[in-house]
Amino acid sequence: MSGELAFFGGQKAVTVSDREAEEFFRWPIITKEDEDAVLEVLRAGTMSGTNITSQFEKEYAAWQGTKYALAFNNGTSALLAAMFACGIGAGDEIICQSVTYWASILPAYSLGATAIFADIDPDTLCIDPGDIEKRISKNTKAIMVVHYIGHPADMDAIMAIAKNHNLKVIEDVSHAQGGLYRGKKLGTFGDVSAMSLMSGKSFPTGEGGILVTDSLEYYERAIAFGHYNMYDDSIKTESLKPYAGLPMGGIKGRMHQLSAAVGRVQLKYNDQRTAEIRKAMNCFWDLLEGVPGIRAHRVSEAEGSNMAGWYAPHGLYRPEELEGLSITRFCQAVSAEGVKTEPGCNAALHSHPLFQTVDIYRQGKPTRIANTARDVRELDKNLPVSNGIGDRVYTIPWFKHYKPVIIEQYANAFKKVSANYRELLKDDPKTPAGVHWHFYDIKK
Numbered sequence: 001m002s003g004e005l006a007f008f009g010g011q012k013a014v015t016v017s018d019r020e021a022e023e024f025f026r027w028p029i030i031t032k033e034d035e036d037a038v039l040e041v042l043r044a045g046t047m048s049g050t051n052i053t054s055q056f057e058k059e060y061a062a063w064q065g066t067k068y069a070l071a072f073n074n075g076t077s078a079l080l081a082a083m084f085a086c087g088i089g090a091g092d093e094i095i096c097q098s099v100t101y102w103a104s105i106l107p108a109y110s111l112g113a114t115a116i117f118a119d120i121d122p123d124t125l126c127i128d129p130g131d132i133e134k135r136i137s138k139n140t141k142a143i144m145v146v147h148y149i150g151h152p153a154d155m156d157a158i159m160a161i162a163k164n165h166n167l168k169v170i171e172d173v174s175h176a177q178g179g180l181y182r183g184k185k186l187g188t189f190g191d192v193s194a195m196s197l198m199s200g201k202s203f204p205t206g207e208g209g210i211l212v213t214d215s216l217e218y219y220e221r222a223i224a225f226g227h228y229n230m231y232d233d234s235i236k237t238e239s240l241k242p243y244a245g246l247p248m249g250g251i252k253g254r255m256h257q258l259s260a261a262v263g264r265v266q267l268k269y270n271d272q273r274t275a276e277i278r279k280a281m282n283c284f285w286d287l288l289e290g291v292p293g294i295r296a297h298r299v300s301e302a303e304g305s306n307m308a309g310w311y312a313p314h315g316l317y318r319p320e321e322l323e324g325l326s327i328t329r330f331c332q333a334v335s336a337e338g339v340k341t342e343p344g345c346n347a348a349l350h351s352h353p354l355f356q357t358v359d360i361y362r363q364g365k366p367t368r369i370a371n372t373a374r375d376v377r378e379l380d381k382n383l384p385v386s387n388g389i390g391d392r393v394y395t396i397p398w399f400k401h402y403k404p405v406i407i408e409q410y411a412n413a414f415k416k417v418s419a420n421y422r423e424l425l426k427d428d429p430k431t432p433a434g435v436h437w438h439f440y441d442i443k444k
């Protein structure tokens with residue numbers, strides 16, 4: 001790649017117009033069909049009375065390949081219900097990767113359980129199976145698996161550990177709806193799975209979430225937790241029968257019917273749309289194969305795995321190949337070329353005060369240690385990959401359409417910066433990446 005870096009006043013690598021870019025990156029894709037589906041529900045005048053959500057659930061279960069699907073108002077409540085469904089309760093510990101969104105694990109506290117953080121693999125950014133076993137105690141009940149930013153977690157290894165130690169597995173599929181691991185759908189490995197269907201995710205319904213499982217008991221426990229309207233005489237699980245008609249969890253999790261209407265239309269097109277996204281994203285990374293300092297965050301599709309809709313895609317940074325050029329300066333230079341990019345991903349949750357010192361439920365000590373006999377914060381001292389991840393990943397464009405001519409421009413921006421990195425070393429302020437726990441940027 002030749003040419004002066006745009007950072008120093010040269011021509012930008014990316015010359016697409018704002019209008020073109022808007023079309024290229026727009027998500028979710030909403031058509032007249034979505035609009036009509038929403039209007040139909042509104043015009044029926046029975047926004048809470050139609051059976052549109054149960055139709056969506058049936059169709060989603062068929063697409064997912066599970067016996068049951070239960071729709072929720074958001075992913076967070078679906079995850080909370082999934083934890084309740086498989087029996088998480090007072091004193092239990094759940095192992096989860098520290099680099100994830102809050103909702104993967106924070107709801108455990110409201111069930112009286114405790115988060116135990118495990119480290120991530122530096123290449124997949126998913127839980128490192130080799131780090132799970134040493135965190136298991138007699139109170140460990142489950143592993144919360146996150147297919148982080150689209151990458152399938154190492155399910156073979158995780159399921160083997162779960163089997164050995166008699167642990168439940170919950171999958172948080174919020175970043176990878178419809179994705180595959182060795183030919184099998186993500187969300188069908190664990191005992192129960194849950195996912196967000198929020199408008200920004202790669203399966204968008206507006207605000208929404210869904211729980212899927214093959215277990216009738218877990219399905220019914222999730223209903224009992226927060227779907228009193230469905231919690232009636234048809235419940236088969238004996239232990240639930242006496243409380244039918246009440247939400248045991250004291251919450252109401254029902255999905256908005258306008259979201260269900262959008263979900264039904266989105267379901268028809270999700271496979272087709274994510275297939276185009278995959279083609280575009282793989283094209284981008286193919287163009288960057290072998291470029292110093294830069295690695296793809298992607299799974300090999302040769303064994304039937306994939307990244308589904310590539311939600312919030314990131315690249316891996318290897319500064320040692322660029323004489324230590326800081327990620328901050330790297331991202332500034334790439335951004336100057338016309339590509340929005342910033343360092344980091346979700347910051348490690350264990351490093352936030354919420355998981356160290358805050359007494360959320362007024363138990364007289366930090367919530368993190370209030371539900372368990374051991375000081376689990378000691379375990380947080382050994383999460384090196386999670387702690388350093390902000391300096392080794394950066395956001396990349398999330399292409400929705402396969403247009404190689406445009407994608408090439410974006411890839412060229414990264415190539416150009418890598419090829420000219422020496423010029424950037426001179427005044428590199430070496431500012432470490434900011435820490436952002438999603439939505440809140442806290443500059444250290």
Ligand SMILES: *Cc1c(COP(=O)(O)O)cnc(C)c1O
Pocket residue numbers: 074075076077079100101103104146172174175195196197198208209
């Ligand atoms: C978005 C997200 C959730 C929560 O979903 P909401 O629909 O926003 O409640 C849970 N887990 C992960 C990994 C997410 O990214």
